[in-house]
Amino acid sequence: MPLYRQRDVAEIEAILNEILNTASPPVGRCRLLSSGINPAHALDIAEDISGHQECLGCGNCIDICPFLFREPSRREKTEQRSSMALESVVGEDCDRCAACVLVCPQVDTTIKNYIVNRRMVEVMSRLEQRIGDESEPDLDLFLEEAINPA
Numbered sequence: 208m209p210l211y212r213q214r215d216v217a218e219i220e221a222i223l224n225e226i227l228n229t230a231s232p233p234v235g236r237c238r239l240l241s242s243g244i245n246p247a248h249a250l251d252i253a254e255d256i257s258g259h260q261e262c263l264g265c266g267n268c269i270d271i272c273p274f275l276f277r278e279p280s281r282r283e284k285t286e287q288r289s290s291m292a293l294e295s296v297v298g299e300d301c302d303r304c305a306a307c308v309l310v311c312p313q314v315d316t317t318i319k320n321y322i323v324n325r326r327m328v329e330v331m332s333r334l335e336q337r338i339g340d341e342s343e344p345d346l347d348l349f350l351e352e353a354i355n356p357a
């Protein structure tokens with residue numbers, strides 16, 4: 208059997224950048240641009256689900272979202288753990304960090320590689336501006352405090 212082909216980002220680059228530039232959780236749309244479940248996935252079920260692009264409800268995107276980390280009361284509005292829930296509680300407050308896309312098992316590696324290699328510098332510099340001019344963290348101090356809490 209030939210290797211299952213994931214989405215070629217060159218075919219979707221324009222719409223992918225449009226999605227990533229929009230202040231709205233991008234993971235659901237990136238999932239729909241992806242190739243879906245690999246036929247070699249080790250799920251022990253009779254139905255052939257290869258190519259299915261549905262949200263698995265794993266909640267990874269909700270768990271990683273930095274906006275929901277800062278605003279836990281938003282997160283408590285629903286117990287659902289799907290991309291639809293993420294969209295409903297984050298909405299236009301999305302930081303456009305793309306972390307939700309990177310942790311989604313239903314988004315193609317090709318799309319994730321594109322984000323890491325072509326988009327992350329812009330994302331990091333934008334987030335750094337929002338945070339402000341924080342000095343470099345003192346990792347040795349953090350480590351010391353973690354090992355020897357007061």
Ligand code: SF4
Nearest residue numbers: 272301302304305307
């Ligand atoms: S993880 Fe980042 S891109 Fe995704 S919804 Fe949260 S803030 Fe937006």
Ligand code: SF4
Nearest residue numbers: 262263266268290311
């Ligand atoms: S990370 Fe999980 S919950 Fe979020 S969109 Fe992907 S499959 Fe759905």
